[in-house]
Amino acid sequence: MQDTNVSNRAFDTLIVGAGSMGMAAGYYLSRLGNKVLLLDAGDPPHEQGSHHGNTRLIRHAYGEGAAYVPLALRAQQLWADLEQETGTTLFARTGVVNIGSPDDPFLREVQVSAARHQLPLETFDGAQASRRWPAWRLTADQIVNFEPDAGVLYCERAIDAYRKLATALGATLRTNTRVVRMACHGRETVNVWTDKDEKFSARDLIVCAGKSTRHLLAPLGLDVPVTRVRKTFAWFEAASGLFAPDRFPGFFVATDIGGYYGFPDLDGSGLKLGRHDAGEAVSTDAPLAPFGAEPTDLGDLQAFLQRYLPGAGKLRVGRACEYDMTPDTHFIIDRVPACPNVHIATGFSGHGFKFASAIGEALAERITQGESHMDLSLFARKRFV
Numbered sequence: 001m002q003d004t005n006v007s008n009r010a011f012d013t014l015i016v017g018a019g020s021m022g023m024a025a026g027y028y029l030s031r032l033g034n035k036v037l038l039l040d041a042g043d044p045p046h047e048q049g050s051h052h053g054n055t056r057l058i059r060h061a062y063g064e065g066a067a068y069v070p071l072a073l074r075a076q077q078l079w080a081d082l083e084q085e086t087g088t089t090l091f092a093r094t095g096v097v098n099i100g101s102p103d104d105p106f107l108r109e110v111q112v113s114a115a116r117h118q119l120p121l122e123t124f125d126g127a128q129a130s131r132r133w134p135a136w137r138l139t140a141d142q143i144v145n146f147e148p149d150a151g152v153l154y155c156e157r158a159i160d161a162y163r164k165l166a167t168a169l170g171a172t173l174r175t176n177t178r179v180v181r182m183a184c185h186g187r188e189t190v191n192v193w194t195d196k197d198e199k200f201s202a203r204d205l206i207v208c209a210g211k212s213t214r215h216l217l218a219p220l221g222l223d224v225p226v227t228r229v230r231k232t233f234a235w236f237e238a239a240s241g242l243f244a245p246d247r248f249p250g251f252f253v254a255t256d257i258g259g260y261y262g263f264p265d266l267d268g269s270g271l272k273l274g275r276h277d278a279g280e281a282v283s284t285d286a287p288l289a290p291f292g293a294e295p296t297d298l299g300d301l302q303a304f305l306q307r308y309l310p311g312a313g314k315l316r317v318g319r320a321c322e323y324d325m326t327p328d329t330h331f332i333i334d335r336v337p338a339c340p341n342v343h344i345a346t347g348f349s350g351h352g353f354k355f356a357s358a359i360g361e362a363l364a365e366r367i368t369q370g371e372s373h374m375d376l377s378l379f380a381r382k383r384f385v
């Protein structure tokens with residue numbers, strides 16, 4: 001339940017943005033006895049950020065860089081722990097196929113990641129893969145890497161699970177409360193002000209407010225190069241049975257008509273498909289145009305289906321969502337140089353959800369122990385300086 005009388009309480013940590021990363025951090029901090037206040041502009045999970053749409057892929061043999069693999073494996077373990085603690089299904093082991101041309105850098109890095117970390121990975125050519133998973137119309141010159149242990153996370157359910165556990169452990173959550181300003185005083189105190197004219201203070205602060213992060217950090221003398229990008233995705237009829245989870249794994253495909261990802265027909269929801277590249281940059285406060293506002297919203301997906309998954313049926317429903325993109329698509333997880341007690345987690349560039357459990361844990365460790373046991377050096381902001 002929402003606590004309405006919290007202004008005068010002393011907190012150890014304020015978390016601005018109680019979405020994917022923030023809610024996880026709130027839970028791991030609360031478990032360590034840290035007194036947490038989470039502030040969110042909406043009522044998470046919700047549809048005003050980056051975490052809606054029911055499902056997210058979790059891959060381990062990581063095409064974006066082998067350096068992510070330990071974080072992915074730690075995240076997978078923590079998702080399993082969360083399932084056990086809450087008795088909720090949060091992960092479906094559907095397997096994931098990564099598809100592309102043999103010289104595609106993403107595909108090559110998937111193979112490097114698997115080899116370096118001894119991950120199970122089966123390799124097929126496109127013709128063999130089309131026989132094994134008959135929905136796919138692939139050609140022999142395409143490579144298919146199948147990760148049997150990867151799969152699908154139920155993202156909103158996971159945020160809800162963290163919310164319930166964190167609040168049960170004593171965390172305070174203020175929903176529908178937008179943070180408008182922040183300040184820090186060396187290592188002593190951080191302050192935030194909300195759109196309800198409230199001021200909160202604590203020793204530590206985590207800023208993981210998606211699209212607002214850049215704007216909120218500017219007065220602390222820090223620019224994080226993050227751009228908000230509109231994305232769309234949709235569900236299609238899958239009555240043929242070709243897209244059932246035992247016949248059709250989750251997928252990521254690099255093609256000459258774009259990078260696409262998708263999900264099997266889970267629980268009768270239909271085939272879910274989205275385009276990972278492309279999308280328009282939008283300003284922080286602009287409302288997102290709904291799915292269908294741009295002809296490419298549906299047009300791109302249909303072109304892909306026609307060529308590669310011709311058994312898919314009609315559009316059921318589509319949604320708009322947002323990515324917070326960094327120039328190199330790697331995350332930013334760091335501290336504010338002038339305010340060492342202000343932690344930042346942003347720029348998840350359309351591939352962050354799978355790591356939310358491990359990043360929440362790592363932020364909690366940084367705050368309570370000074371550093372995390374995970375290597376987060378890839379995400380330091382100084383790479384842009």
Ligand SMILES: Cc1cc2nc3c(=O)[nH]c(=O)nc-3n(C[C@H](O)[C@H](O)[C@H](O)COP(=O)(O)OP(=O)(O)OC[C@H]3O[C@@H](n4cnc5c(N)ncnc54)[C@H](O)[C@@H]3O)c2cc1C
Pocket residue numbers: 016017018019020021022039040041042044048049050051053055056057058177178179180208209210211212213231232233261274321322323345346347348349350351352353354355
């Ligand atoms: C369509 C789509 C598909 C994706 N697919 C995958 C996938 O398959 N696998 C994967 O790993 N990742 C995927 N991602 C990426 C992943 O979902 C994001 O990287 C992740 O959710 C980002 O987490 P976050 O905590 O930064 O943002 P969010 O979860 O959006 O949380 C940010 C929170 O900040 C709050 N907020 C904003 N401004 C303020 C303010 N001023 N004051 C207070 N609160 C504020 C918001 O309300 C929100 O709750 C996908 C993303 C999209 C959009």
